[in-house]
Amino acid sequence: MHKIETKEIxxxxxxxxxxxxxxxxxxxxxxxxxxxxxxxxxxxxLRLFNRMNDLIDNVEISGQVLxxxxxxxxxxxxVDDLRKKVGMVFQKPNPFPKSIYENVAYxxxxxxxxxxxxxxxxxxxxxxxxxxxxxxxxKLNKSAFELSGGQQQRLCxxxxxxxxxxxxxxxxxxxxxxxxxxxxxEELIHTLKKDYTIIIVTHxxxxxxxxxxxxxxxxxxxxxxxxxxxxIFTNPKNIQTQNYITGRFG
Amino acid sequence: xxxxxxxxxxxxxxxxxxxFREGVGIFKxxxxxxxxxxAVNKSNAVETLNSTQLKNIYDxxxxxxxxxxxxxxxxxxxxxxxITNYYSEEExxxxxxxxxxxxxxxxAKTPGMIAFFPSTYLVKNFKGKVLPLKNISxxxxxxxxxxxxxxxxxxxxxxxxxxLGTLYVSLIAILLALPLGLATAVYLAExxxxxxxxxxxxxxxxxxxxxxxxYGFFGLVVIVPILKNTFHLDSGQSGLAGGILLAIMALPTIxxxxxxxxxxxxxxxxxxxxxxxASKWQTICRIVVPYSSSGITAxxxxxxxxxxxxxxxxxxxxxxxxxxxxxxxxxxxxxxxTIAAELGxxxxxxxxxxxxxxxxxxxxxxxxxxxxxxxxxxxxxxLA
Ligand SMILES: Nc1ncnc2c1ncn2[C@@H]1O[C@H](COP(=O)(O)OP(=O)(O)OP(=O)(O)O)[C@@H](O)[C@H]1O
Ligand SMILES: [Mg+2]
Numbered sequence: 001m002h003k004i005e006t007k008e009i010x011x012x013x014x015x016x017x018x019x020x021x022x023x024x025x026x027x028x029x030x031x032x033x034x035x036x037x038x039x040x041x042x043x044x045x046l047r048l049f050n051r052m053n054d055l056i057d058n059v060e061i062s063g064q065v066l067x068x069x070x071x072x073x074x075x076x077x078x079v080d081d082l083r084k085k086v087g088m089v090f091q092k093p094n095p096f097p098k099s100i101y102e103n104v105a106y107x108x109x110x111x112x113x114x115x116x117x118x119x120x121x122x123x124x125x126x127x128x129x130x131x132x133x134x135x136x137x138x139k140l141n142k143s144a145f146e147l148s149g150g151q152q153q154r155l156c157x158x159x160x161x162x163x164x165x166x167x168x169x170x171x172x173x174x175x176x177x178x179x180x181x182x183x184x185x186e187e188l189i190h191t192l193k194k195d196y197t198i199i200i201v202t203h204x205x206x207x208x209x210x211x212x213x214x215x216x217x218x219x220x221x222x223x224x225x226x227x228x229x230x231x232i233f234t235n236p237k238n239i240q241t242q243n244y245i246t247g248r249f250g
Numbered sequence: 251x252x253x254x255x256x257x258x259x260x261x262x263x264x265x266x267x268x269x270f271r272e273g274v275g276i277f278k279x280x281x282x283x284x285x286x287x288x289a290v291n292k293s294n295a296v297e298t299l300n301s302t303q304l305k306n307i308y309d310x311x312x313x314x315x316x317x318x319x320x321x322x323x324x325x326x327x328x329x330x331x332x333i334t335n336y337y338s339e340e341e342x343x344x345x346x347x348x349x350x351x352x353x354x355x356x357x358a359k360t361p362g363m364i365a366f367f368p369s370t371y372l373v374k375n376f377k378g379k380v381l382p383l384k385n386i387s388x389x390x391x392x393x394x395x396x397x398x399x400x401x402x403x404x405x406x407x408x409x410x411x412x413x414l415g416t417l418y419v420s421l422i423a424i425l426l427a428l429p430l431g432l433a434t435a436v437y438l439a440e441x442x443x444x445x446x447x448x449x450x451x452x453x454x455x456x457x458x459x460x461x462x463x464x465y466g467f468f469g470l471v472v473i474v475p476i477l478k479n480t481f482h483l484d485s486g487q488s489g490l491a492g493g494i495l496l497a498i499m500a501l502p503t504i505x506x507x508x509x510x511x512x513x514x515x516x517x518x519x520x521x522x523x524x525x526x527x528a529s530k531w532q533t534i535c536r537i538v539v540p541y542s543s544s545g546i547t548a549x550x551x552x553x554x555x556x557x558x559x560x561x562x563x564x565x566x567x568x569x570x571x572x573x574x575x576x577x578x579x580x581x582x583x584x585x586x587x588t589i590a591a592e593l594g595x596x597x598x599x600x601x602x603x604x605x606x607x608x609x610x611x612x613x614x615x616x617x618x619x620x621x622x623x624x625x626x627x628x629x630x631x632x633l634a
Contacts, residue, residue, distance in 0.1 A: 055520075096522065163526065
């Protein structure tokens with residue numbers, strides 16, 4: 001069974017056909033990169049998996065999105081539960097206006113967990129997983145806004161990890177960061193892979209090449225090509241894919 | 251930009267400076283109006299009197315000098331018009347030309363007498379003892395329970411009932427308006443659909459522009475009778491009526507300002523919270539409201555400011571009684587209402603006039619402290 005699978009997904013924003021019959025699968029503990037020119041539907045596609053598109057008016061979705069074999073748009077599905085299982089990291093670091101500690105604890109608290117010791121352990125382990133612990137262990141009660149952009153983004157990753165999801169969605173998680181912070185995030189993705197299934201949107205071809213096992217190339221709402229990353233980057237079958245990764249357009 | 255900021259700052263500093271210069275003046279003068287003296291018999295051991303003691307003497311609540319540290323002796327109160335009780339009209343002369351001499355004489359004759367008269371009647375070889383009067387003290391002004399600025403011989407400047415009245419009314423207003431306003435703002439910003447919001451927001455903004463007298467009339471014909479009937483009061487005019495009315499008046503501002511703040515919370519915050527599995531309500535309460543806390547504080551400050559500074563409407567519904575209120579159902583009077591009502595009749599530069607300025611200073615200090623407190627509370631909450 002695939003960890004994630006979409007079958008014939010079509011998505012309309014009002015009259016605009018944003019995703020056109022997307023079929024894609026992702027195995028457990030792999031990293032899949034979504035690439036393609038701006039506006040091709042990468043974010044829209046990514047946001048299917050935690051139903052963030054539900055928040056937008058006038059969105060119509062057809063087809064199936066399966067996580068662990070279950071249709072997440074099915075009637076029995078609790079969106080809150082789904083979002084615990086499928087965590088998300090956004091393009092711009094968006095920590096809450098709270099302390100570093102409370103940022104990480106947030107997901108636990110909103111899920112009704114009050115056990116202080118449990119929360120503390122989880123906060124520490126999540127910060128460790130996000131490779132941030134050493135930098136913040138002395139200022140856990142400081143505002144999250146006091147961190148640098150790169151630290152904030154790792155905090156957001158820690159925050160997502162705290163509820164122990166099995167899938168991690170990342171929408172250009174490093175595009176707002178400096179090269180050093182970017183490479184830290186990339187390293188992090190590498191280590192997280194053994195525990196999580198990761199889907200990452202990126203505009204950076206080198207990054208896609210470095211971090212991902214599979215790559216999907218989107219163009220104007222269609223999935224043009226999907227394959228192992230090394231094949232996409234060395235031997236793409238589609239001419240559009242080739243043009244895009246060699247930088248001839250996009 | 252920088253120049254206008256500078257001009258604004260200087261203006262504000264000047265206003266504060268002049269307000270306080272005028273307001274502090276009162277503590278440099280005694281409570282007896284300039285041009286009048288208080289005198290006693292030479293044998294009297296009492297050296298000085300303050301305004302409360304003077305008032306109690308003339309109200310005949312203190313009747314013996316012993317109470318004031320003198321020897322045991324009845325007090326005889328004397329005002330200029332009482333002179334006819336002691337002397338016939340002939341003795342005083344056709345044009346009262348002997349009046350000053352006679353005042354001096356009667357005072358010398360009566361050991362327990364205290365006299366209050368214009369200083370122009372003070373003869374050269376005065377046979378009584380002119381009492382040096384104590385200046386009005388800060389403690390007396392703040393703590394005094396009687397506000398009777400036109401009292402003779404000694405004006406009573408006890409601002410305590412007015413301070414308490416202002417606090418009562420503002421507290422009621424803010425306790426009602428803040429939760430209600432915040433709830434409405436949350437509804438408008440986070441729950442209502444676009445059409446409802448686009449309709450309600452301008453309507454509420456319009457309400458903020460209604461003149462306060464109109465609100466006052468509304469309070470008088472609607473709130474006051476309702477309170478009177480529900481609580482079986484003698485008169486519905488009370489601190490509660492003022493508080494409710496002010497809450498209604500402060501609501502539009504509180505709603506508009508905090509709604510703006512809530513609405514301006516970046517969507518990224520909401521999405522981040524929802525993506526963690528938080529519900530819509532959890533997101534509103536734990537993320538959106540804290541994120542907008544500085545805007546909400548501003549709303550609260552503007553609301554408090556309006557409540558504490560509002561004049562007309564409050565004057566109309568609070569019963570306008572300068573007494574210490576024992577409950578919110580009793581009539582009271584606020585500082586701004588007092589200033590508005592009395593400034594017209596207070597002679598410029600006089601004691602009463604200065605006292606009203608001092609009230610202005612007190613109001614200013616109260617508003618500033620309320621604002622600082624609001625700022626402090628919201629700062630504490632933000633990092634929780
Ligand atoms: N809320 C929305 N309402 C209407 N149209 C939208 C909405 N969000 C996105 N779109 C449209 O859907 C298309 C796909 O948008 P999407 O954000 O998924 O692109 P993207 O591939 O992530 O682009 P980028 O690389 O710039 O982030 C775009 O043409 C965009 O204009
Ligand atoms: Mg995008």
